[in-house]
Amino acid sequence: MTAPSLSVCPAPEAPPQEHKAPRAAPLPTAFELNALTIAYGTIPVLRGVTCRIPEGAVTAIMGPSGCGKSTLVKALNRTLELTGGARVTGGKVMFHGQDLYASSVDPRAVRKAVGIIHQRPVPFPMSVLENVLFGAAFHSEIDGGDRTAYARRYLDRVGLWDEVKDRLGDRAEQLSGGQQQRLCLARTLATKPKALLLDEPCSALDPAATRHIEDHVRDLKRDFPVVIVTHNVAQARRVSDYVLFLYEGALIEAGPAEQIFTAPASDLARAFIAGQFG
Amino acid sequence: MIPPRSAGCDVGAVAAPARGGRADGLLRLGCWTALATVALTLGALVLLICHEAWPAVSSPEKLWTLLVGQDWAPLLEPPRLGIRHAIVSTVMVTALSLALAVPLGFGIGLFVAELAPRWIRSLLQPCFELLAGIPSVVYGFFGYVTLVAWFERYGHMATGESLLVASIVLAIMVLPFIASVSGEAFAAVPEGLRQAAYSVGVTRWHVARRILFRAAMPGLFAAVALGLARAVGETLAVLLLAGNSTALPTSLLDRGQPLTALIATELPEAGVDTAKYHALYAAGLVLLVLTGIINLIVWRLKGRIVVGHGGGG
Amino acid sequence: MSSLVAPLRPAVINADRLYVGLGWLAGAIGFALPLSIVGYLLIEGVGRLSWDFLLLPPMGYPLGTAGGIAPAILGSLALVGLGLVIALPLAVASAVGLSEYADPAGMAAKTMRFATESLAAVPAVLYGLFGYTVFVVFCRFQISLLSGALTLGLVMLPIILIGTHAALQAVEFELRESVLALGVSRAHAVRRLFLPRVLPSIVAVTVLAAGHAFGSAAPVMFTASVAYARGVPALDAPVMTLPTHLYYIVSEAIDLEQAYGTALVLVLGLLCTNVLALLLRRWLER
Numbered sequence: 001m002t003a004p005s006l007s008v009c010p011a012p013e014a015p016p017q018e019h020k021a022p023r024a025a026p027l028p029t030a031f032e033l034n035a036l037t038i039a040y041g042t043i044p045v046l047r048g049v050t051c052r053i054p055e056g057a058v059t060a061i062m063g064p065s066g067c068g069k070s071t072l073v074k075a076l077n078r079t080l081e082l083t084g085g086a087r088v089t090g091g092k093v094m095f096h097g098q099d100l101y102a103s104s105v106d107p108r109a110v111r112k113a114v115g116i117i118h119q120r121p122v123p124f125p126m127s128v129l130e131n132v133l134f135g136a137a138f139h140s141e142i143d144g145g146d147r148t149a150y151a152r153r154y155l156d157r158v159g160l161w162d163e164v165k166d167r168l169g170d171r172a173e174q175l176s177g178g179q180q181q182r183l184c185l186a187r188t189l190a191t192k193p194k195a196l197l198l199d200e201p202c203s204a205l206d207p208a209a210t211r212h213i214e215d216h217v218r219d220l221k222r223d224f225p226v227v228i229v230t231h232n233v234a235q236a237r238r239v240s241d242y243v244l245f246l247y248e249g250a251l252i253e254a255g256p257a258e259q260i261f262t263a264p265a266s267d268l269a270r271a272f273i274a275g276q277f278g
Numbered sequence: 279m280i281p282p283r284s285a286g287c288d289v290g291a292v293a294a295p296a297r298g299g300r301a302d303g304l305l306r307l308g309c310w311t312a313l314a315t316v317a318l319t320l321g322a323l324v325l326l327i328c329h330e331a332w333p334a335v336s337s338p339e340k341l342w343t344l345l346v347g348q349d350w351a352p353l354l355e356p357p358r359l360g361i362r363h364a365i366v367s368t369v370m371v372t373a374l375s376l377a378l379a380v381p382l383g384f385g386i387g388l389f390v391a392e393l394a395p396r397w398i399r400s401l402l403q404p405c406f407e408l409l410a411g412i413p414s415v416v417y418g419f420f421g422y423v424t425l426v427a428w429f430e431r432y433g434h435m436a437t438g439e440s441l442l443v444a445s446i447v448l449a450i451m452v453l454p455f456i457a458s459v460s461g462e463a464f465a466a467v468p469e470g471l472r473q474a475a476y477s478v479g480v481t482r483w484h485v486a487r488r489i490l491f492r493a494a495m496p497g498l499f500a501a502v503a504l505g506l507a508r509a510v511g512e513t514l515a516v517l518l519l520a521g522n523s524t525a526l527p528t529s530l531l532d533r534g535q536p537l538t539a540l541i542a543t544e545l546p547e548a549g550v551d552t553a554k555y556h557a558l559y560a561a562g563l564v565l566l567v568l569t570g571i572i573n574l575i576v577w578r579l580k581g582r583i584v585v586g587h588g589g590g591g
Numbered sequence: 592m593s594s595l596v597a598p599l600r601p602a603v604i605n606a607d608r609l610y611v612g613l614g615w616l617a618g619a620i621g622f623a624l625p626l627s628i629v630g631y632l633l634i635e636g637v638g639r640l641s642w643d644f645l646l647l648p649p650m651g652y653p654l655g656t657a658g659g660i661a662p663a664i665l666g667s668l669a670l671v672g673l674g675l676v677i678a679l680p681l682a683v684a685s686a687v688g689l690s691e692y693a694d695p696a697g698m699a700a701k702t703m704r705f706a707t708e709s710l711a712a713v714p715a716v717l718y719g720l721f722g723y724t725v726f727v728v729f730c731r732f733q734i735s736l737l738s739g740a741l742t743l744g745l746v747m748l749p750i751i752l753i754g755t756h757a758a759l760q761a762v763e764f765e766l767r768e769s770v771l772a773l774g775v776s777r778a779h780a781v782r783r784l785f786l787p788r789v790l791p792s793i794v795a796v797t798v799l800a801a802g803h804a805f806g807s808a809a810p811v812m813f814t815a816s817v818a819y820a821r822g823v824p825a826l827d828a829p830v831m832t833l834p835t836h837l838y839y840i841v842s843e844a845i846d847l848e849q850a851y852g853t854a855l856v857l858v859l860g861l862l863c864t865n866v867l868a869l870l871l872r873r874w875l876e877r
Contacts, residue, residue, distance in 0.1 A: 079772045083764075084695055106299075112774030122769040124784060134783075135773030184769070191773055302776035309688025312681050313703060316752065319745065320706045323713070323721050330724065385617030393614045402621055404869065409625040411861045413806025414715075415834040419841055419854050420628055423635075450624060457621060481603060483610035511714025513809040514834070518841055538716045538809070545720070545813055550728050562720050566713070573712045577705060 027054035030195055030225035031076060036091035038071055038080065045071050048091065049251045051244055058217055058226045060240035060257070062233065064277055067246040069229045073197045076100075076227065077114035078107040095195070112139055115193035119200045121180035123172035128164050131172045131183055136190040154186040158216055178209025185216065196220060198228040202235065214239050233273050237261055245269045327566055330559035334359070344560055350524045352544070352554050359557040363526045365564065367534030371441050371516060372509045374530060375448035380502055382449075383456030387501070388486060390457070391464035406454040414451070418518030421447040426519065435531075439521035442530040447515050452505035459504055463497020464490055500579040507572045510565065513538040537561050629858060636855025639848050645856075648821050649836075649849075660853055662820050666736075666830030670815060671804050673740035678747040679797060686755035691777050691785075704756075711749035715809035718746050722814040734829045739815020746810050747800040754796025758789035795871040802864030806857055808834035833857055 031053035038046040046068045053059045061069045074080040075093060078100060093100045100110050112135070124131050132151040136142055142150050148168070155161040160182045164175070172183060181201060188196065198217065202210040217239055220226055230236050236243060236257070243260040245253040245268070253260060253269045264270045271277060335341045348360025390399055425446060426438030467490055475485045491498070521533025522543055535543070541558050548554040643659055650658030685703075693700040722742030732738045762785055770780045804810075817829035818839050824830045837853040840846060 077772065079768060082768055082771055108774045108776060110774075111772055116772050118765065118769060118772075120765060122765050124766070124770070125788065134770075135775060138773070138775045138779050188773065299776065302778040305687070305778040305781065306692055309684050309692055312684035313688045313693075315681060316685050316710075316748065317703060317706055319748075320710050322725070323710075323717070326721055326724060327717065382617060382620065385614060386621040389614040389618040389621070393611060394618055398618065402618065404865070405622055405625045407865055408629060408861075411802060411806075411865055412625075412628065413808070413834055413857055413861070415808045415837050416632070416806065416854050416857050419837055419850060420632065422841055423847070423850075424631075450628075453621075453624070481599070481607035481610075483607040484603070486610065507712055511712075511716070513714065513716045514838060518838065538714060541716050541720065542809060542812060545723065550724075559720065562717050565717060569712055569714060570709065573709050576712075577708065 027056050029053070030055045030095065031227075032092075032094040034092040034094070036072070036075065036093060037089050038068075038075060039087060039089045040083075041085040044089075045086075045249055046075070047249045049246075050091075051251055051254045053225055053227060053244075054242060055225050056221060057241040058221045058228060058239055059242040059244065060236040061227060061229045061244045061246060062231065062236050062272070063246035064272065065231060066248075068249040069231075069246055070199050072246065073199050073227060073229050074116070076195075076197055077116050078110045079116060081107070112191050113193055114195045114197060115188035115191060116197040116199065117181070117184050117188060117201045120204050121177060121184050123175065123180050123183060126172065127169045128172050128175070128183065129168040132186050132190055134187060136192075139191055141190070141192055151186075151190070154190045155183075157189060158182040158186045159212060160186060176209075178205050178212060181205060181209065181213060182216075185213070189220075193224065195225045196227070198226065200229050200231070202230075202232075210235075233261075233275065245272065247272075324566065327559060327562050330556060331563040332556075334553070334556040334560040335563070344557065345564075349526060350540070357553060359553055361537070361540065361557065361561050361564070363524055364535055364537045364540040364561060367441060367520065367527055367539075368510060368536040370527060370530060370534065371445050371448060371520065371536055372506065374442070374445035375452060375509050376502065376505060378446065378449035379453045379456055379505055383453050383501065383505070384460050384498065386453075386457035387460030387462075387464055388490070390461040392482065392486065392490070403458075406458050409450070409454040412451075414512055414514040415518070417447050417451055418515040421515065421519045437521065437533075439519055439533055440531050441520055441527055441534045444516045444520040444534075444536075445530065447519055448509050448512060451512060451515060452508045455508060456501045456505040459501035460494070460498050463494035463501065466497065467493040496579045500576050503572050503576045503579070507569050507576070510568050510572070511538065513542050517542050537565050541565075629862075632851075632854050632858050636851040636858070639852040640855060644849075644852050649819060660831075660833065660836060660849070660856065662822070662824075663831040663833045663836040663853070664856065666816070666820065666824050667805055667833045669736055669824040669830060670739050670743050670811060670832060671801050673736065674743035674747055674804060675797065675801060677741060677744035678751060678800075681744075682748050682751035683755050683793060686752050686759060687781055687786075689756050690759035691781060707749045707752050707756075711753060715746065715807055718742055718810040719813050721745070722810060727814055733827070734813070734815060734817065735827050736815060736824050736830050737826050739811045739830065739832075742810045742814045743804045743807070746807060747797075747804050750800040750803065751793070751797055754799075755789065755793050758792035758796075759785060761792075762788060791871055791875045795868045795875070798864050798868050798871065802861060802868075805860050805864070806834055808832070808838055811835060812838075833860075 029052045033049050033051050033053075036046060036049045037044065049072060061072060063069050071080060071086070074083075075088060076095075080086050080088070088101055095110075095114065099105070124134060126134075129148065129151055132154060133142065133147055136150065137147075151168070152161055152165075155164065160179060163179060164170075164183075167174075172180065175183060181204075185201075198213075202213050205213065214235065217226055217228060221241070228236075228239060230239075240257045243253075243255060243257050244251060245260065245264075245266070247268050253264060253266045255265075260269060261273060264273060334344055344360055345365060346360070346362050348358045348362070350360060350363055351358040386402075390402055394402070421443055425443045429435050429438035429440065429443060471489060471493060472485060475489050516536045517539045520536060520539060522535050522539060523533035524535060525532075527534035540561055544554065545558055548558055641659075645659055645664065646661050647659035648662050649660065685707075689700060689703055693703070719742065722738055722745070726732045726738035726741050727734055730738075732741075766784070767780075770784055771777070808816075811832050812835055815830055816832045816835040818831075818836075820829060820831045833853060833856060837850060837857065840850045840853065
């Protein structure tokens with residue numbers, strides 16, 4: 001192994017699945033990034049990232065602070081452009097074969113199809129029930145059915161129903177931090193997305209709440225691809241099937257979690273996993 | 279937002295357009311219309327004043343006559359329509375009121391930022407708002423029953439109105455603006471700077487004099503400019519207090535007629551499209567230019583303040 | 592006793608003491624000035640207030656030496672009310688447009704912001720000039736409630752616009768991001784989340800703008816007001832207003848008694864709007 005250069009972009013066809021589960025067929029691709037380049041104004045933040053994110057698996061995007069993880073993940077559902085000055089300056093993001101940034105594509109449709117949970121829980125200033133139903137009601141997912149029953153399905157999914165079933169009318173800000181984050185998760189799931197992104201979802205939570213979220217993440221991958229951004233190596237180890245390692249805006253290494261954590265190919269990844277920098 | 283044309287043959291992941299496009303478009307249209315109306319109104323204001331003032335300023339001789347050459351005697355034959363008395367009145371009244379208000383205003387600002395305990399600070403804030411909210415005409419009335427009456431009684435003047443009285447009241451009117459903006463400017467000086475200065479053992483006055491004034495300079499300029507703009511634009515107070523004399527004032531105890539008072543007094547009697555009408559609009563143009571320049575300075579200074587202190591707010 | 596820690600020179604200490612003393616003096620003046628002015632007007636005026644004063648029109652000879660100022664109160668309220676009907680929707684819609692739909696770094700947004708702040712700084716008498724030429728003469732609305740309300744609406748517009756825009760900008764980015772990340776339209780987000788959230792600020796700034804307009808004489812002097820009117824204000828007729836009435840009484844030296852009363856009503860109006868705005872701000876911060 002020679003010392004890696006910073007602009008190594010591994011080939012998209014790095015063979016992950018063969019090592020991991022030799023009997024299972026290779027997982028289909030959910031997202032495909034092709035030389036994705038993003039800049040904030042004139043400052044480049046992401047340089048030519050090319051990789052695949054598979055269906056039915058949890059993909060962790062790892063790296064030290066400032067390496068572009070959040071930027072990458074926000075680009076996947078077009079919430080990046082909500083930040084002033086941030087633009088995709090090159091490359092493509094394909095989701096199930098569709099170019100998300102094509103001019104014919106409505107960004108709002110993308111955001112409905114690809115949900116995101118942010119670092120800090122953001123409860124809307126309304127009741128718990130209204131929070132859960134906010135996006136779903138707009139997109140007419142409920143359509144005349146029983147609103148409480150609809151909400152219950154997703155609150156159950158995140159394990160919150162028992163805790164809030166008597167407090168559906170209470171303001172969401174009154175919940176604890178962990179509960180609020182699960183509420184945000186339920187809110188996003190209620191819009192019936194086809195993929196889920198989590199941007200450091202546990203960094204503001206205590207260990208018990210963190211464990212909750214991680215359990216749900218593992219559970220959710222049965223339904224759609226889950227992409228989780230984390231700088232916590234232990235968490236990535238616990239949760240992910242597939243790992244992308246970023247450093248200073250470039251993709252250094254990509255592969256199955258097992259392989260990356262036991263035998264990373266690049267020195268940077270090895271040093272990061274060993275905790276030598278963060 | 280263009281809804282996607284073809285659904286594509288995949289899972290329909292992003293194919294279906296999101297709902298609500300029509301409401302969004304309607305709101306967007308309404309907002310842009312409102313914005314356009316506002317922009318047009320400002321444009322119309324400026325254009326109208328320029329247009330109606332044009333006949334009085336269309337040549338250098340006319341401009342000179344208007345601003346410097348002639349006095350105001352519209353009833354003579356031929357009518358004399360120079361506004362130099364108004365310009366001089368405005369300058370005198372504004373200069374004196376700022377001379378009174380700026381030192382006091384800075385003093386209050388320093389007090390609020392440096393010396394006052396928090397409970398006093400929170401009491402002073404509503405006081406400023408009170409002072410700033412009193413209508414101009416009420417200030418004029420107040421000055422009339424106090425200052426003018428005193429001058430008449432003790433100054434042995436026939437009428438107590440004068441540029442001096444107007445200046446004093448004007449100073450009170452601009453005081454809250456200068457005090458609060460300069461107070462904010464002083465408070466925005468980074469704590470680290472103060473600490474570093476105090477740590478070499480100097481007194482509070484020394485820090486204020488050598489450090490605070492310098493560091494808060496853009497904000498202080500903005501405060502003065504704000505006060506200046508208000509003083510120049512005040513109408514009713516000077517209308518009641520300055521005396522409304524069309525003679526060229528030579529001292530502060532003279533009566534005068536600032537630009538705003540000139541317009542307010544003469545406009546009702548000016549027929550549309552007469553020479554007097556255009557002259558009054560020319561006075562308005564002078565006002566507009568003055569406040570425009572001052573406003574531009576404030577705008578630029580505000581940019582400097584925010585940048586300099588890393589976004590206070 | 593060594594001179595390791597030498598005391599400062601007396602001149603320096605005295606300069607500092609003088610500074611502190613003057614500072615406190617300045618603070619005291621800053622405190623005393625508004626209180627004494629408002630206090631004076633309240634004390635002098637309260638004796639002249641009566642139900643008659645508030646409910647009757649001016650009477651006596653010359654007009655204004657007896658009776659009351661009821662038409663002026665009605666006229667001022669009508670002007671401000673109608674002006675708000677014109678200004679408020681325009682201002683809020685423009686603020687929403689600036690905040691939600693315009694590219695904040697773009698030329699259009701910057702120009703609009705400079706334009707509105709300039710508008711806010713234009714002297715009131717120029718609004719009167721504009722209103723006179725455009726509404727009274729050109730549109731042929733004559734000197735009337737309508738002309739005055741339009742002019743006054745123009746005066747209030749930039750104040751409400753700037754305040755609403757600032758409130759919308761203050762909505763936390765994370766909230767904005769989370770709402771839009773669900774794929775809802777901006778209109779939905781504005782209607783369901785942002786506007787309700789900034790409503791207290793909008794009301795507060797509207798109250799302040801209305802209070803400012805209530806006491807402004809210059810914009811209505813040549814567009815709406817007349818020395819004497821009776822009855823209920825009508826759209827196409829001139830009206831009396833409190834500030835212009837005060838001006839006429841004082842400048843024509845008619846009756847100081849009425850003047851004190853009128854000034855008091857104006858000051859009471861000011862106090863009400865200030866207190867209201869303060870209460871709203873307190874409610875905001877809860």
